[in-house]
Amino acid sequence: MAEKLKNNQMKERSPGKILLAVLIPFIFLIVLAWTALTLTGVSVSKEIEKAAAYIPGLSMIASIDKTETAEGESDRMEASLANKEAEINQLKQEVSEKEALMEEKDRQILQLEADLEQTSQPSAENEEQEDAVKDLALSFREMDAEDAAPILQEMNQDQAVLVLKEITSKERGEILGAMESTAAADIAVRLMEE
Structure with missing residues (x-):
């Protein structure tokens, strides 16, 4: 009977059950870590791509993704550059408007000073x-x-x-x-x- 109990315990510990018992918690930990890192601002997928570039065989896949990523990055940078140039042009226009306003105010000040000087001097x-x-x-x-x-x-x-x-x-x-x-x-x- 003791032997029968031992055999039942061995059957229960079959490699599939052991693998399942280890694999499920491992997958759970990976998903949990991925979520935590994403919430802290780390781009996990980019970090995995960087690490894959150093692994033989995976480095080719990573380089293909890098060219696609580089093209996307280039497009994004061009769009950002266009936005910044538009912002610079808008700021230049605002500066020129403010300079024109300042010149007008300076002319008004000079005119008022001349008027004040004229009225303060007795005729x-x-x-x-x-x-x-x-x-x-x-x-x-x-x-x-x-x-x-x-x-x-x-x-x-x-x-x-x-x-x-x-x-x-x-x-x-x-x-x-x-x-x-x-x-x-x-x-x-x-x-x-x-």
Whole structure:
């Protein structure tokens, strides 16, 4: 009986069963490793092709695949080059547009600077008008307040305000005091506003 049990165990361990018991886990490990390497970014098929190139017999198959792969790689590189050239052309166009915009902005800046310089320099007319107002104010300073008040009262209010600004506060007060109350009040309000 012990021998019968041994024979049954031997029959159960036939070479097919042993091969199956080893082969299935081995295939499972290969598939698992392939999946893990692919997920980590390793191109397993390319690595296998590289390794096959060093094995006699398989190297011929690998070289045929390499020529096909090289042609595909060449096409892919040409397409990539065309894309990069198109991108470069687009960027050159954007650069030229931005340069044109910058030139336009520079022209605007120069024009604004010229305008600012022109407006900041008092014109000859403004200087003449200021000189005339100062001369007139000097004349009113030398007059008595009773004589100056009616003249200023008859003048344009803007001009009267300009003249009174050039006169000292004391003289201004005397002249406004000699004016009619409504005219003096209007001019005083204008003096405070300016």
